[in-house]
C-alpha cells in the first residue's frame with residue numbers, strides 16, 4: 001500500500017519479501033561507511049522487523065523507497081523515534097542505493113516525509129541526526145529545510161550532528 005508518492009518515488013511499508021533487494025543496500029560497505037560495519041543478512045532481517053514493529057506501534061517507520069520508473073526498491077526513508085539527550089525525538093532517516101545517489105532522490109523522499117510530519121501527524125518539530133562527517137546526509141537535512149542545532153553523544157557513544165526544523169522553516 002502506498003504511504004506517500006512523489007514525482008519519481010513511491011514510499012510503502014517494507015516487508016520481509018524485500019529482504020534480498022534491501023540487503024543489497026545495507027550490505028554495501030560504502031553506503032554503510034558511517035555504521036559500525038556493513039549489515040549481514042541477520043542484521044538486515046532485524047532492521048526490517050524493527051520497521052514492522054514501528055508500523056504497528058506508531059503507524060510510521062522507515063518505509064521502502066521504490067523508484068517508479070525502474071520499479072525497483074532503491075532504499076528506505078521515513079520516521080523513527082530516536083532518544084536524543086533523553087528526549088524521544090521524531091527523526092527522518094534515509095538510505096539510498098549507491099547507484100542512485102546524487103539525483104535528488106533522498107531529498108525528494110525526505111521532503112515527502114517532512115510534509116507527512118507537519119501536515120498529517122501535525123507535529124511541530126522533526127529532526128535528522130548523523131555522524132558529523134556524513135556530508136551527504138547533512139546536505140539532505142539542509143535541503144528539506146532543517147538547520148544545524150547541536151552536536152551530541154548518541155547511544156553508541158559517538159558524536160552526532162543534530163538538525164531540526166519546525167513547520168515555519170518549510
Ligand SMILES: CC(C)(COP(=O)(O)OP(=O)(O)OC[C@H]1O[C@@H](n2cnc3c(N)ncnc32)[C@H](O)[C@@H]1OP(=O)(O)O)[C@@H](O)C(=O)NCCC(=O)NCCS
Pocket residue numbers: 030031032034094095096097100101102103104105106107108129130131134135136137139140143
Ligand atoms: C545520504 C544519502 C541518502 C543521500 O542520497 P542522495 O539521493 O544521493 O541525496 P540527494 O541526491 O538528494 O542529494 C542531496 C544533497 O547532498 C549532496 N550530496 C550527495 N552526496 C554527497 C556527498 N557524498 N558529499 C557531499 N554532498 C553530497 C548533493 O549534491 C545534494 O546537494 P546539492 O543539491 O546542494 O548539490 C546517500 O548518500 C546515502 O544513502 N548514504 C549512505 C546512508 C547514510 O549515511 N544515510 C544517512 C544516515 S544518518
